[in-house]
Amino acid sequence: xxxxxxxxxxxxxxxxxxxxxxxxxxxxxxxxxxxxxxxxxxxxxxxxxxxxxxxxxxxxxxxxxxxxxxxxxxxxxxxxxxxxxxxxxxxxxxxxxxxxxxxxxxxxxxxxxxxxxxxxxxxxxxxxxxxxxxxxxxxxxxxxxxxxxxxxxxxxxxxxxxxxxxxxxxxxxxxxxxxxxxxxxxxxxxxxxxxxxxxxxxxxxxxxxxxxxxxxxxxxxxxxxxxxxxxxxxxxxxxxxxxxxxxxxxxxxxxxxxxxxxxxxxxxxxxxxxxxxxxxx
Ligand SMILES: C[S@@+](CC[C@H](N)C(=O)[O-])C[C@H]1O[C@@H](n2cnc3c(N)ncnc32)[C@H](O)[C@@H]1O
Ligand code: SF4
Numbered sequence: 001x002x003x004x005x006x007x008x009x010x011x012x013x014x015x016x017x018x019x020x021x022x023x024x025x026x027x028x029x030x031x032x033x034x035x036x037x038x039x040x041x042x043x044x045x046x047x048x049x050x051x052x053x054x055x056x057x058x059x060x061x062x063x064x065x066x067x068x069x070x071x072x073x074x075x076x077x078x079x080x081x082x083x084x085x086x087x088x089x090x091x092x093x094x095x096x097x098x099x100x101x102x103x104x105x106x107x108x109x110x111x112x113x114x115x116x117x118x119x120x121x122x123x124x125x126x127x128x129x130x131x132x133x134x135x136x137x138x139x140x141x142x143x144x145x146x147x148x149x150x151x152x153x154x155x156x157x158x159x160x161x162x163x164x165x166x167x168x169x170x171x172x173x174x175x176x177x178x179x180x181x182x183x184x185x186x187x188x189x190x191x192x193x194x195x196x197x198x199x200x201x202x203x204x205x206x207x208x209x210x211x212x213x214x215x216x217x218x219x220x221x222x223x224x225x226x227x228x229x230x231x232x233x234x235x236x237x238x239x240x241x242x243x244x245x246x247x248x249x250x251x252x253x254x255x256x257x258x259x260x261x262x263x264x265x266x267x268x269x270x271x272x273x274x275x276x277x278x279x280x281x
Contacts, residue, residue, distance in 0.1 A: 014068035016260060017092055019051065021077040025111060028145045030172075032206035035075040044084045052091045059095040067096045069103045069260030072126075078108035082120025089125045103128055103166075103260040110156035111147035118163045128259070129160045130199070131169040136186045140175055157193050168197035168259065174223045174231050175203055184234050191242040196254040198244060200235055202228055 023042055024035045070092060072085065085106070092098055105128040106121055118129070133153045135141045141149060148156075160167040171190055173183050191198065203222060205215045214220035223231060239245060244252040251259070 012066045012097075014066040015062075016069040016071065017067055017096075019070065019072045019077075019088055020075065021072065021080055022075045023079055024074065024076045025079065025109070026145065026147055029210035030144065030203060030206065032209050033075065042079075044081055048084055048087045048091075051088050055091050055095050062096070065096050067092060067098045067102065070105070071260075072104075072106040074107050076109045076112060077106050078112045078117065078121075082117060082124050085121055085126065086124035101127075105130055105259065107132065108156070108160070109148070110153045113152075113156040113159060115159055115163070118159050122163050127164060128166040128168070129164045130259075131156050131160055131167065133157070133169040133190070134172045135175070136171070136189055140178075143175070144172065154193070161195060166197070167195050168199060169194070170199040170201065172201050172203050173235065174228050176221055176223075178223070178231070180230050180234050183231055184238060187235060187238045191239060191244060194242070194244060196244075196256060197259055198239065198252045199250050200239070200252060201250045202232070 020034065022034050022036055023038055025037065027035065027037055070089065072080075072088070077085075089104065104126050106126045107130045108118075109132050113131075121129075131153070133156075134144055134146055136150055136153065138149050141153075157167075157169060160169075169190075171187070173187075187200070205211050205220075205222060211220055215222065222228075236246060239252045244254050246252050247258055253259070
């Protein structure tokens with residue numbers, strides 16, 4: 001495992017580093033994140049070199065500072081080789097003070113998960129995984145254009161729980177024709193698999209996506225404001241009942257440490273920088 005020094009400047013409030021991996025195995029029809037499908041293999045060593053160049057520039061601007069968390073988001077960072085993840089983390093530790101034990105999160109898609117890769121990420125220093133589960137029924141996973149089924153999702157949750165000290169997963173609700181009873185059943189099942197964190201997003205129709213075109217043509221109808229409010233309230237009730245209330249609109253956690261860095265907004269993910277250093281605690 002990469003080890004990071006624990007000597008730092010106690011006056012520095014520190015900052016979180018966000019690393020974006022902008023590639024996916026397929027583009028989901030609802031997604032407007034900065035994510036692209038490449039039919040040729042991505043040149044990962046070249047990306048490492050670009051990340052290091054950008055970090056050197058960020059270090060020149062920031063001066064010596066302390067990193068308080070790292071979030072590797074996407075796209076699908078679980079398409080990165082473990083050696084790529086290790087090189088990026090070692091680069092961060094080379095440019096800034098990186099105390100031992102800080103939260104290092106990686107987003108992973110259930111379709112690109114297998115035990116050897118997960119163990120490789122863990123050995124590289126990743127200590128928290130955020131899985132894009134999205135739904136716990138095969139019909140809706142298919143509708144959302146996902147490459148995994150429920151069985152893959154449950155396998156990925158099990159592996160994440162075994163290999164990483166902390167894990168979270170994402171679900172998308174307020175899907176077309178989703179009844180509150182169906183969502184309650186699915187969410188009750190989901191919270192029973194959760195460890196200490198869940199992200200529950202209402203489906204948003206983003207301009208420029210295939211769902212946007214279908215929605216505009218009246219072929220994809222999402223719950224209206226009132227139905228969405230009912231689904232939202234059911235979400236709060238169930239997660240509170242399981243001791244995982246919301247601490248942000250879509251993020252739920254058990255009491256104790258919250259995720260140091262949650263996934264960035266779509267707007268942030270479309271910024272051109274490969275590495276974004278975010279100031280603040
Ligand atoms: C950019 S994705 C990265 C995670 C990973 N690539 C995946 O999809 O499994 C982060 C999360 O944003 C959420 N998301 C993306 N587009 C959305 C949309 N249009 N409506 C609601 N949630 C969305 C999904 O839950 C997804 O897991
Ligand atoms: S939702 Fe995730 S897997 Fe799907 S296209 Fe967006 S970033 Fe890629």
